[in-house]
Amino acid sequence: xxxxxLILLLFAYIGNTYxxxxxxxxxxTGIENGNRMMARSQYLxxxxxxxxxxYECPEKAKEVEELFQKVIAxxxxxxxxxxxxxxxxxxxxxxxxxxxxxxxxxxxxxxxLGQWEGANIxxxxxxxKVVKEKKDYYLDTLGNTYRAxxxxxxxSPEIIALDLHYQDFGEVPTEVLKNKQLKILNLSNNGISNxxxxxxxxxxxxxxxxxxxxxxxxxPEIEKL
Numbered sequence: 001x002x003x004x005x006l007i008l009l010l011f012a013y014i015g016n017t018y019x020x021x022x023x024x025x026x027x028x029t030g031i032e033n034g035n036r037m038m039a040r041s042q043y044l045x046x047x048x049x050x051x052x053x054x055y056e057c058p059e060k061a062k063e064v065e066e067l068f069q070k071v072i073a074x075x076x077x078x079x080x081x082x083x084x085x086x087x088x089x090x091x092x093x094x095x096x097x098x099x100x101x102x103x104x105x106x107x108x109x110x111x112x113l114g115q116w117e118g119a120n121i122x123x124x125x126x127x128x129k130v131v132k133e134k135k136d137y138y139l140d141t142l143g144n145t146y147r148a149x150x151x152x153x154x155x156s157p158e159i160i161a162l163d164l165h166y167q168d169f170g171e172v173p174t175e176v177l178k179n180k181q182l183k184i185l186n187l188s189n190n191g192i193s194n195x196x197x198x199x200x201x202x203x204x205x206x207x208x209x210x211x212x213x214x215x216x217x218x219x220p221e222i223e224k225l
Contacts, residue, residue: 027057034067043071044081044092051085058212061123061189062166068121072100085125087141093119093128100130112143123165123188123209138163138184146184155179165189165209172196180204188212 030053037046047068054064072082072095082100083093091102091110100119102110116139118131128139129148138146138161146161152173155162161184162176169190176185177198184207192213 022057022059024057027053027060029053030056031067038071038074041074043074044084046071047083048085051083059189065121065123072118072120082119083121086128088125091141113139113141114143114145122163123186123211126207127161127184129163137161148184152176157181160184160204162186172199174198177201183207185209 030049034046034049034053037043037049050064050067050071054061068083081092081094081103084091086093086102089105091104091113094101094103099115099117101115102113104110114130114132116130116132117134118129120129122129122138126140130137130139130145136148136150138148140146147158148161148163149155149159150163152164152167152175155175157179159179160181162179162182163184163186164173164176165186165188167190169187169192171192172187172195174196176182176187177196180202181204182202183204185202185205186209188209188211190213192210193215195210195215
């Protein structure tokens with residue numbers, strides 16, 4: 001596994017405290033501001049307000065993702081700038097002529113990031129959820145794509161990005177450990193308290209998130225990374 005895995009495991013360890021820091025007043029203000037921008041059809045501003053609300057209360061991330069999807073659904077008939085935080089602000093999600101694509105800060109299309117039938121945020125600024133020919137993918141800021149699944153029952157040998165955040169497993173599902181082709185694995189916000197030994201056998205992983213779980217300490221097997 002790559003060094004980035006170690007970084008994210010450490011983030012998972014300290015993320016328990018971080019998850020508890022929720023400023024509901026600032027969160028609600030951000031949501032209200034986003035709703036006002038939506039009412040004015042200012043979709044990019046709405047996305048930014050919702051995103052700031054998520055920062056104030058990480059445990060509300062799932063609710064914010066649903067709001068993002070509503071914003072995106074509003075853009076199916078108009079050309080719109082949608083989201084500006086992909087790649088730490090380098091790329092802006094745009095909708096035009098029934099396609100989603102990305103532009104840079106100068107307004108130039110970023111060809112390497114492709115054109116898509118559908119798009120939505122992930123928990124993290126390094127990836128975007130995209131759809132092409134009714135297939136789900138994770139897209140990174142270099143333009144690499146990873147066939148993705150968002151439910152355990154959709155896991156198959158062709159899936160290399162598995163996003164199972166907010167599904168209340170309580171532990172790492174055994175089925176996940178059998179799929180050694182996985183490169184991206186998001187198990188954040190699942191109430192996980194222990195890591196099974198089998199997770200160290202997922203040697204193709206390049207990115208793992210276990211943030212906002214209940215992991216009390218890092219196991220000694222971390223030295224294998």
